[in-house]
Amino acid sequence: MTTTTLAVLVPLLPFLGAAAGLLLGRTAPGFVRPLAVLPPLASLVLAVLVAARQGGGTAVDAHTELTPTGSVPIELALHIDGFAALVAVLVACVAACVQIYSTGYLRDDPRYPSYAALVSLFTSAMLLVVYSGDLIVLLVGWEVMGICSYFLVGHYWETPEARAASLKAFLVTKLGDVPFLIGLFALAGDAGSFRLTRILGAVTSGGIDHPTPVALLLLAGVAGKSAQFPLHTWLPDAMAGPTPVSALIHAATMVAAGVYFIARLLPLFEASRAAMVVLAVMAAVTMAGSALAALAQDDIKRVLAYSTVGQLGYMTGALAVGDRGAAVFHLLTHGAFKALLFLAAGVVIHAAGTNSLAAMSRMRGLRDRVPDAYWTMTVALLALAAIPPFSGFFSKESVLGAAEHVTQGHTGHAPGAAGWIVLVAGLLTALLTAAYAARLWLLAFRGRGTEAPDHGRQPLTMTVVLWVLAIPSLALGGLAYRLLPDWFDGRDLTPTLLTSILGTGLALVGGLLTYGAWQRGTALAARPPLGAVAAHPEADAGLVEAEAIATHRPAYGDIAYAPDPADPGRLLLGPLHRPAAAGFHLDAVYEALFVRPVRAGASLVRFLDREVVDTYVRGAAALPRLLGAAVRRAQTGNVQTYVSALLAGTVVLAVAVLLVATGA
Amino acid sequence: MHLAYPAVLSALLFCTGLYGVLARRNAILVLMSVELMLNAVNLNLVAFDVWLSRTARETLHSGQALTLFTIAIAAAEIGIGLAIVLAVYRNRGTSDIDKLRDTAEGPDAEGPDGDHPAAEKAEATA
Numbered sequence: 001m002t003t004t005t006l007a008v009l010v011p012l013l014p015f016l017g018a019a020a021g022l023l024l025g026r027t028a029p030g031f032v033r034p035l036a037v038l039p040p041l042a043s044l045v046l047a048v049l050v051a052a053r054q055g056g057g058t059a060v061d062a063h064t065e066l067t068p069t070g071s072v073p074i075e076l077a078l079h080i081d082g083f084a085a086l087v088a089v090l091v092a093c094v095a096a097c098v099q100i101y102s103t104g105y106l107r108d109d110p111r112y113p114s115y116a117a118l119v120s121l122f123t124s125a126m127l128l129v130v131y132s133g134d135l136i137v138l139l140v141g142w143e144v145m146g147i148c149s150y151f152l153v154g155h156y157w158e159t160p161e162a163r164a165a166s167l168k169a170f171l172v173t174k175l176g177d178v179p180f181l182i183g184l185f186a187l188a189g190d191a192g193s194f195r196l197t198r199i200l201g202a203v204t205s206g207g208i209d210h211p212t213p214v215a216l217l218l219l220a221g222v223a224g225k226s227a228q229f230p231l232h233t234w235l236p237d238a239m240a241g242p243t244p245v246s247a248l249i250h251a252a253t254m255v256a257a258g259v260y261f262i263a264r265l266l267p268l269f270e271a272s273r274a275a276m277v278v279l280a281v282m283a284a285v286t287m288a289g290s291a292l293a294a295l296a297q298d299d300i301k302r303v304l305a306y307s308t309v310g311q312l313g314y315m316t317g318a319l320a321v322g323d324r325g326a327a328v329f330h331l332l333t334h335g336a337f338k339a340l341l342f343l344a345a346g347v348v349i350h351a352a353g354t355n356s357l358a359a360m361s362r363m364r365g366l367r368d369r370v371p372d373a374y375w376t377m378t379v380a381l382l383a384l385a386a387i388p389p390f391s392g393f394f395s396k397e398s399v400l401g402a403a404e405h406v407t408q409g410h411t412g413h414a415p416g417a418a419g420w421i422v423l424v425a426g427l428l429t430a431l432l433t434a435a436y437a438a439r440l441w442l443l444a445f446r447g448r449g450t451e452a453p454d455h456g457r458q459p460l461t462m463t464v465v466l467w468v469l470a471i472p473s474l475a476l477g478g479l480a481y482r483l484l485p486d487w488f489d490g491r492d493l494t495p496t497l498l499t500s501i502l503g504t505g506l507a508l509v510g511g512l513l514t515y516g517a518w519q520r521g522t523a524l525a526a527r528p529p530l531g532a533v534a535a536h537p538e539a540d541a542g543l544v545e546a547e548a549i550a551t552h553r554p555a556y557g558d559i560a561y562a563p564d565p566a567d568p569g570r571l572l573l574g575p576l577h578r579p580a581a582a583g584f585h586l587d588a589v590y591e592a593l594f595v596r597p598v599r600a601g602a603s604l605v606r607f608l609d610r611e612v613v614d615t616y617v618r619g620a621a622a623l624p625r626l627l628g629a630a631v632r633r634a635q636t637g638n639v640q641t642y643v644s645a646l647l648a649g650t651v652v653l654a655v656a657v658l659l660v661a662t663g664a
Numbered sequence: 665m666h667l668a669y670p671a672v673l674s675a676l677l678f679c680t681g682l683y684g685v686l687a688r689r690n691a692i693l694v695l696m697s698v699e700l701m702l703n704a705v706n707l708n709l710v711a712f713d714v715w716l717s718r719t720a721r722e723t724l725h726s727g728q729a730l731t732l733f734t735i736a737i738a739a740a741e742i743g744i745g746l747a748i749v750l751a752v753y754r755n756r757g758t759s760d761i762d763k764l765r766d767t768a769e770g771p772d773a774e775g776p777d778g779d780h781p782a783a784e785k786a787e788a789t790a
Binding site for chain 1 (some may be wrong): 769
């Protein structure tokens with residue numbers, strides 16, 4: 001088979017799996033698990049084959065036009081360069097891991113068939129985005145991911161948190177998608193094609209008249225999808241979905257789509273210095289703010305969610321300094337270790353019966369209950385904190401190195417200001433990242449207090465996947481920059497000495513600060529354990545998690561905050577702790593700016609409709625009603641009366657006609 | 665025979681039938697009165713057909729043909745009518761038209777109060 005055929009099969013297989021899963025889910029439950037697991041695995045094999053054949057060389061391009069579509073043609077096009085090949089391998093790998101994990105995690109879930117089919121559909125859409133060489137086809141995948149995310153976040157739609165979170169995720173990403181669509185049309189209008197290669201050709205030849213507005217419009221969609229400030233608020237709330245969904249969608253793939261999109265169209269963004277500076281500021285605010293917020297969260301998954309936002313900030317930062325090699329490199333390593341972190345967190349939540357770090361810190365011996373999750377999560381947290389030689393170190397250093405390179409002003413493609421912004425924010429975030437990673441590890445696995453409850457061994461499907469993902473978290477970074485330099489635009493990704501020392505030093509400082517704060521706080525931790533523990537800890541993992549999330553607000557009065565005096569994050573952040581736990585009250589600002597005006601407008605319209613329009617309608621009906629009441633009195637039920645009236649009427653008419661006819 | 669005789673006779677017959685329909689109480693007698701009216705019309709049809717065909721050289725006697733139709737249909741009609749009266753009598757024990765007032769406007773169907781909840785419901789489902 002040609003590379004093109006293989007590449008077409010990669011997104012097609014999960015799509016067929018999803019369709020078959022939806023059709024057979026009820027009638028043949030035995031087929032659901034194979035249909036869920038096998039297509040992503042096959043896609044993974046094919047994606048690896050495609051990557052091997054592409055080999056980091058020239059991009060594979062193929063296109064066909066199904067039907068003429070007017071002025072700007074829409075074509076089914078593939079454009080596979082080194083980035084696309086690698087990202088597709090990552091997506092297929094994480095999707096396969098997540099599907100295997102889900103068979104154990106949602107073992108007893110009655111809605112598992114539709115869940116698995118939606119995950120497959122989602123995977124297929126993401127692979128479509130990765131391989132597509134036509135922006136409209138890319139948009140199709142982009143929107144399918146949006147709707148799949150809506151359904152999957154709302155998987156536990158019985159709980160109000162999940163319902164609200166799925167609606168919020170959908171609305172906020174759509175808020176970005178509207179400008180995104182307009183931007184796409186403007187871009188295609190200038191370039192005369194939706195094909196990626198033609199657009200990039202038009203950019204290099206200066207064929208785009210207004211790169212700044214187009215780039216900013218596209219940036220809005222990217223900010224929504226990739227959860228960048230100010231449209232990031234949906235991501236922490238989306239943790240109301242099952243953990244595998246968080247791992248797949250909200251760590252490794254969907255949120256990466258925005259970054260990947262900019263990476264593909266980077267020359268367009270480079271054509272506008274304003275867009276690059278906006279991108280840099282967005283990245284800086286996102287990473288610093290989200291790292292502070294992550295330090296204050298109580299829900300283990302919300303810590304990871306804010307961490308995802310921050311790491312995506314690193315990627316956009318790398319793009320803002322014009323180095324897409326570093327951005328995609330970080331995307332790959334982050335995808336691996338963040339998926340691992342989420343999946344391990346799912347195991348921990350199941351074992352502890354709670355998602356609250358405050359409650360976990362009062363359990364002794366949780367790490368002995370889940371040794372697999374303990375060791376793999378340690379690896380992933382070290383990778384997250386960018387400690388050498390774990391994979392996160394190399395990718396983060398390549399980002400910081402690129403920023404440092406730009407600050408020296410040798411580059412024409414990115415403004416020096418963007419370099420400084422990204423570098424300073426990146427170093428600050430490195431410190432904070434290490435701090436919250438250390439806090440999570442200490443609170444979850446070094447807890448003191450009563451013995452952690454024993455619910456037996458975790459399912460094998462859940463623990464094996466963790467070790468599979470631990471390998472890239474450990475080794476991908478070190479291998480990738482040595483073995484695959486051609487795949488990343490041929491740029492050198494070797495860590496530079498200055499940023500490596502600065503970054504690692506700051507990370508160590510952050511970790512040690514947290515350790516010190518934790519040691520000081522342990523004296524206060526002797527108080528009895530807090531609430532937010534699932535009612536049925538023996539049940540299957542998905543149910544435990546849903547119950548834990550549902551009990552968090554009743555126990556602590558807030559979904560993100562816990563009144564825990566022993567929390568090292570509280571000591572480190574001081575007065576910032578409360579606003580950081582609430583995400584710096586951005587949700588409250590949106591509530592005041594958008595939600596309340598819309599609600600007020602809706603109640604005004606309701607008032608106008610009910611009271612004003614309806615009054616006219618009722619008034620117009622009054623006269624016919626009166627006439628009807630008068631006529632109704634004639635209805636005596638006596639047939640002879642009716643016939644008499646009929647006769648009288650006929651006579652009157654006949655006389656009238658006669659009079660008229662005779663002219664009298 | 666002059667046309668006036670059958671015309672007057674049919675008018676008398678029609679008026680008798682009309683009086684019966686309007687004034688009799690027994691449903692069977694009302695049906696019989698209807699029959700009288702029909703036959704008045706038949707008489708008219710035949711008389712005028714004869715009067716008109718007197719001058720014409722060739723005629724289809726459509727009036728008389730129509731009369732035959734009317735007689736056939738009237739037979740069917742009276743059959744059904746009597747069957748209905750019989751069924752009503754068996755059901756109600758009476759064939760008095762004055763007492764058969766099921767189609768009368770009931771006292772409780774005074775419009776606007778009754779339709780409010782229904783309107784609310786329609787709005788909710790819309």
